[in-house]
Amino acid sequence: MNVNIVKGTHDIYDDDARAFEYIEMVLKAVAEMYSFQQIRTPILEYTELFTRSVGESSDIVRKEMYTFLDKGDRSVTLRPELTAGVMRSIVTNKLYATKDLPIKSYYVGPAFRYERPQAGRYRQFNQFGIEAVGVTSPYQDLECIMLGYDALKLLGFKNINLKINSLGDQESRNKYREALKEYFSKQIDNMCADCKERFNINPLRILDCKVPADQEIAKNAPKMRDYLTPEAKKRFETITNTLEEYEIPYEIDDSLVRGLDYYSHIIFEFHYTTENGLNVGAVGAGGHYDNLLSEIGGPALSGVGLALGIERLYAVMKDDNLLKEEKLETDVYVMPIGEDSIKDAFGVAQILRANAYKVEICLENKSFKQLFKRAENINAKLAVIIGENEIKNNEVVLKDLHTQKQVTIPLKNLLGTLDMMFDDKEEEHDHCSCAEDIHHE
Ligand code: HAM
Secondary structure, eight states: OOOOOOTTOOOOOTHHHHHHHHHHHHHHHHHHHTTOEEOOOOSEEEHHHHHHHTOTTSHIIIIIOEEEEOTTSOEEEEOSOSHHHHHHHHHHTTHHHHSOSSEEEEEEEEEEOOOOOBTTBOSEEEEEEEEEESOOOHHHHHHHHHHHHHHHHHTTOOSOEEEEEEOOOHHHHHHHHHHHHHHHHTTGGGSOHHHHHHHHHOGGGGGGOOOHHHHHHHHTSOOGGGGOOHHHHHHHHHHHHHHHHTTOOOEEOTTOOOSOTTOOSEEEEEEOOOTTOOOOSOSEEEEEESSHHHHTTSOSOOEEEEEEEHHHHHHHHHHTTOOTTOOOOEEEEEEEOSGGGHHHHHHHHHHHHHTTOOEEEOOSOOOHHHHHHHHHHTTEEEEEEEOHHHHHHTEEEEEETTTOOEEEEEGGGHHHHHHHHHHHHHHHTSOOOHHHHHHHO
16 A cells, blocks of 8 residues: 655655755845844744744634644644744744844744645745844834845746735734724624634634635725824834835735734735736735744844745746756766676766766666666766776767767876866856867867
8 A cells, every 4th residue: 555645745856856945045045145144943842832922813823733742741833834933942042142133044944734735835835934033123124025025036026916014013903903893793693603713812813714705794894004003104104115215016905914923013925926827825924023022931022024935936936937947967977888887887977976077877787778868868968988898998988968979088088078078168158069179189
């Protein structure tokens, strides 16, 4: 019986794995451009961390966490996102006291949510994210949005749809919550079971309900922006004015509340639709938080962060043909001819690898047809062919797999010849024509 892959998880291999690596490399480079440093936190955390940060009223904590008791009967959870772990690390390691503020961290890694799997939604997925902790300026919020925007641009995204909203400060939210309670109290009996629960724990969550009839009711609910205190309103306007100054298009979405409980002030999501109309939901999202660090036992420092979903970035980039260059290229395919040549060919391959060439070798006795088929499949540029005669004469046959020209050269000249050819190629940005180069030697 086959053992199946866990529902909602997926394997990433070959060109796809390279594409993931490429995306992560660009994102890391952008984070470093903005002077963020890498942080790696455990995948496994005590469950309490997430109930206290992501929040009891969030769908993530209520329904989606991979939570279990370990052998010591402690409740642990596979992280559903990485922000909470970063905050825990800041507290555990007292980074707020030992490091200069702000603490600016970026991360890449897997997260787990027991969601209903569909396009762009997995139970194990990868996030890249940043957190800046210890600055109150709205410009820190802006820097975070701009970092996300720059990253998407660098990955080749053209029409980025940035949705923003403000959840204001505590006072704004208290007033707004009252207004929502009053509005929904007349309709709640006709709404879904989840909304009834949300009504009691956190009525803001009702605005996030995906049931069409409930969405219809929520449409006419009071708007957060009408309940912002003057300070919260000013902060939001600083952000919108600056986005306009920098010509970053945005849309204020009154229904945007975000699925995690720790936010205050600005919240945002990046959406994207491909030329073929593929839309996998938000490719990234984030926001400002005032109480997150103190909720988990740290000092009262506010912060802002953003996370991008690598699977979603990959899906839309693939659909828009933004990943076409991502192929592994092999420099040399070493082809032993006959069983007896494998040992010598193996030695040649190891020498080439020690000199930084990307080398594959055939370790079985294969026909020429099979060998050349494989060379084509692995995108090899050159073949080094080694048979009984070559071994006897201390030679190898070097074949350019693009031009099909080949020459026999002394084994001792192989490295020098390759070095010269690969150097030339870098200068010319051309396919190599090794046979001619060797003749000119
Ligand atoms: P989030 O909106 O829950 O925010 O997730 C951020 C991104 O992760 C989403 O926009 C999406 O691209 C990706 N994502 C989420 N769930 C899935 C899934 N099931 N499958 C595939 N991709 C998914 C956060 O996680 C916050 N920690 C962001 C943040 C950082 N806020 C402040 N700092």
